[in-house]
Amino acid sequence: MELELRHLKTIRAIAEAGSLTRAATALGLAQPALSTQLKRIERALGGPLFERGRQGVRATALGELVLARARIVLPAVSELQQEAVRFARTWDxxxxxxxxxxxxxxxxxxxxxxxxxxxxxxxxxxxxxxxxxxxxxxxxxxxxxxxxxxxxxxxxxxxxxxxxxxxxxxxxxxxxxxxxxxxxxxxxxxxxxxxxxxxxxxxxxxxxxxxxxxxxxxxxxxxxxxxxxxxxxxxxxxxxxxxxxxxxxxxxxxxxxxxxxxxxxxxxxxxxxxxxxxxxxxxxxxxxxxxxxxxxxxxxxxxxxxxxxxxxxxxxxxxxxxxxxx
Incomplete structure (x- = not known):
């Protein structure tokens, strides 16, 4: 599986929510579906991204690395999309x-x-x-x-x-x-x-x-x-x-x-x-x-x-x- 922007958004949502349950609610998914998706993402990235505990989830070292990159990539892509739309509206x-x-x-x-x-x-x-x-x-x-x-x-x-x-x-x-x-x-x-x-x-x-x-x-x-x-x-x-x-x-x-x-x-x-x-x-x-x-x-x-x-x-x-x- 190739990593996509939606996967980075999922990882970010889990980290911000602090639990799979809350993240699933925010994303409009059932928790089992989100858990399955997370496992596929972790396999694609080579290891676990979160440690699960009674208080929720906490990013692993690999998870922190991915999150750091996601916090750069996602805003950059969003800004690119907005600039492209503005350019198209201005000139077309x-x-x-x-x-x-x-x-x-x-x-x-x-x-x-x-x-x-x-x-x-x-x-x-x-x-x-x-x-x-x-x-x-x-x-x-x-x-x-x-x-x-x-x-x-x-x-x-x-x-x-x-x-x-x-x-x-x-x-x-x-x-x-x-x-x-x-x-x-x-x-x-x-x-x-x-x-x-x-x-x-x-x-x-x-x-x-x-x-x-x-x-x-x-x-x-x-x-x-x-x-x-x-x-x-x-x-x-x-x-x-x-x-x-x-x-x-x-x-x-x-x-x-x-x-x-x-x-x-x-x-x-x-x-x-x-x-x-x-x-x-x-x-x-x-x-x-x-x-x-x-x-x-x-x-x-x-x-x-x-x-x-x-x-x-x-x-x-x-x-x-x-x-x-x-």
Whole structure:
């Protein structure tokens, strides 16, 4: 049997799991099948790779040698594959662009502006609740650009591999049923919402923790949070089952209003990311400009956001910053 990359991945998985049982679960295999596979790999390499004991498995000297090489080979092959994909996308797909994003009003606006700016350009999209997943797709060359959000000053995902520019910074608003007692206010204090149930879309950033911290500073703990899709969030707000958190650019619908929270305890940064080795600087600049325009259009469509922006305040809000994010 010749050694293959999948064999090295199996060895690495066993070492990281520390037991065949846990490794089998991680690999989606039955333990007997994994044990059989390991024996074939050991025969091909000339000796046992792991010592088995009550506490699990421990790499032998031969196993440590193989693992040391695997830790070099596997990342190198993965990087080669990603570079090849990026190269192919850059040179073979000049008339196509794939943009990934988390759910929100800006992705559709960006796609519309890109398609309108170049009639021959084919724009496709991919969405996910996970900002990290979208960034990973860009790193792997499966997406050209990522349009995501980050809470407050949280760093963007991607491990420093991607280039990021800040499209805009928005306050987080609250969604209320139009018959809610606080709906007539120009701004709502977070403390006045103590005792309410909340609804929000899921994500893998720090927003949930930041929200909990903001509530604690306001002197209460949320009664409960429904994490669900955007349409369900809106429905729960409309029927008075919950109040919702949303970006200031979120469009209002019949039966609900959006209102700013006093002193803006939560903020949301819109970020555009790409791999600098895959996208020409001119293209990245053009897509960024279109993302900024999409944000400006979305902001202008929100009466509550427009009114909020006209009030005196400190640092500029809602404007395209162009800031590069490390």
């Amino acid at each position: 797909r000049q008339d196509e662009l794939t943009v990934g994003g988390t759910h929100g009003p800006l992705l559709g606006g960006l796609v519309d502006r890109l398609a309108g700016s170049a009639p021959g350009l084919r724009v496709s999209t991919r969405t996910s609740w996970s900002e990290r997943e979208i960034a990973e797709y860009v790193v792997a060359g499966r997406l050209d650009f990522a349009l995501i959000g980050a809470c407050g000053v949280a760093p963007p995902p991607g491990g420093g591999t991607l280039a990021w520019r800040e499209v805009a910074v928005d306050p987080v608003f609250v969604m209320l049923a139009d018959g809610h007692p606080l709906a007539a206010r120009a701004e709502v204090r977070l403390a006045d919402l103590a005792g309410e149930f909340w609804t929000d879309v899921p994500g893998d950033g720090c927003f949930a923790d930041c929200f909990a911290a903001a509530c604690a500073r306001a002197g209460f703990t949320p009664a409960g949070v429904y994490e669900t899709d955007t349409a369900s969030c809106v429905h729960l707000v409309q029927v008075g089952r919950a109040v919702g958190l949303c970006r200031a650019t979120f469009p209002t619908t019949p039966g609900m209003v959006t209102r700013p929270l006093t002193d803006s305890p939560l903020t949301w940064r819109h970020l555009l990311g790409w791999h600098p080795a895959a996208q020409p600087a001119q293209l990245a600049s053009s897509v960024f400009t279109q993302a900024c325009a999409a944000h400006a259009t979305a902001a202008a469509r929100s009466d509550s956001y427009t009114a909020w922006l006209t009030r005196p305040r400190g640092p500029a809000w809602g404007h395209n910053t162009g800031q590069r994010v490390n």
